[in-house]
Amino acid sequence: MPEIAERRNRDRIARRQVDRFAERRAQLAAAALQTLAELGVARTSLRDIAQNSEFSHGVLHYYFSDKIELITCCVRQYKAECVKRYDGIVASSGSPHELKQGFAALMAATLRAEAKMHRLWYDLRTQSLFDETFRADVEEIDQSLERMIWRIVSKYAELAGASVVVSKAAAYAFYDGLFQHALFRHLAGDAGAADVLDENVQRLLDSVVGSG
Amino acid sequence: MPEIAERRNRDRIARRQVDRFAERRAQLAAAALQTLAELGVARTSLRDIAQNSEFSHGVLHYYFSDKIELITCCVRQYKAECVKRYDGIVASSGSPHELKQGFAALMAATLRAEAKMHRLWYDLRTQSLFDETFRADVEEIDQSLERMIWRIVSKYAELAGASVVVSKAAAYAFYDGLFQHALFRHLAGDAGAADVLDENVQRLLDSVVGSG
DNA sequence: GCGCCGGCTTGACAGCTGTCAAGGGATCTC
């Protein structure tokens, strides 16, 4: 049956091409992430991004339909990675104390190591308030973060034999506010910002979980 | 003594010119505020701003040295007005209940009526993370807001005969997080966002003030 | 009433932007 073999072959080739396409996309997105984190959404041109990669600016339109698609793609990629890290803490923690410390330590470490990535996230989120093209993707990322925070506080309550006394949205808002302000101080040169964040994250976790 | 009279006269003229200058500056800043709130910092050109005023684009460089000075000027002007409103609540409240309700109601009303102004504020604040030229002014505004929140929670604690159990920075971070997320939902079309904010603001006030 | 000057407009400038079409070169298939 030569037709079947032929189709299989074509499938194999097609899949390989898809893989390569996705791989290069991810590669370009990674380069874009660095540049965007350095300059911000508004001040980054496609030529800037290409210059920080090993390709020319024209190729970006081969792998991304739009500047917007490129930006959302690479931020989404990064944020998905972040969520995974936090979920790792949730999965591996066996005691409330361990979870609390692990969570706070990860937040503080993230602030220290990847402040610029997060300022890009906040930039994108703010831009979505003006440009509706961004909104759907941003909302999706935002909700994934909200759920992630909820998993943490829920697990903490469970381990502590208590219950969460705030809404899912409020819990996220508090932690987001905490992180954002730590980010400002950190980027303004405040060397103690991460330590303060660590402490505040722990305190808030106990405030948010009541005895129940 | 003709010299004295002459000098007085010159002073009077000079002062009038200064007044006119300041008046027109404020007028242009008000027009800029509207346009910036509509389009965002990055997407607003000086021509856009001028078109929404009754002047031409060249005049902006007569009253402002820079696009940056114009932006910071009009946001600062607006935020100072906001702070005054909240301080009015603090001054006029005689009971903890009155303060709590007034504070929450003002926040919710602000969200409803001036959402676009506040998205501009968040935009500017985020831009300051990338462009250091903005940073000093933004930090000053941010601190004025932090102090404003602190005045509210302090007064509430005083009226309730209790004490505040979080730091000044943390209190601001929580309220800012709450407002920011309400802003997102509101601008995304969630009609109940303001009501939820009202409730959350009140709850947080009691959480932040412990018995003491 | 005359002249000056402050306030405003106009127009131009150089630079940068996203987008895309044309084409080259390598790689893979048959």
Place this chain on the structure above:
DNA sequence: GAGATCCCTTGACAGCTGTCAAGCCGGCGC
């Protein structure tokens, strides 16, 4: 090994941007 397909580069485009110099006009002081 020929041909086609894919990937990437180059170059150009039209539009927009902040900035500023040149100049006009009316109202002010004298």
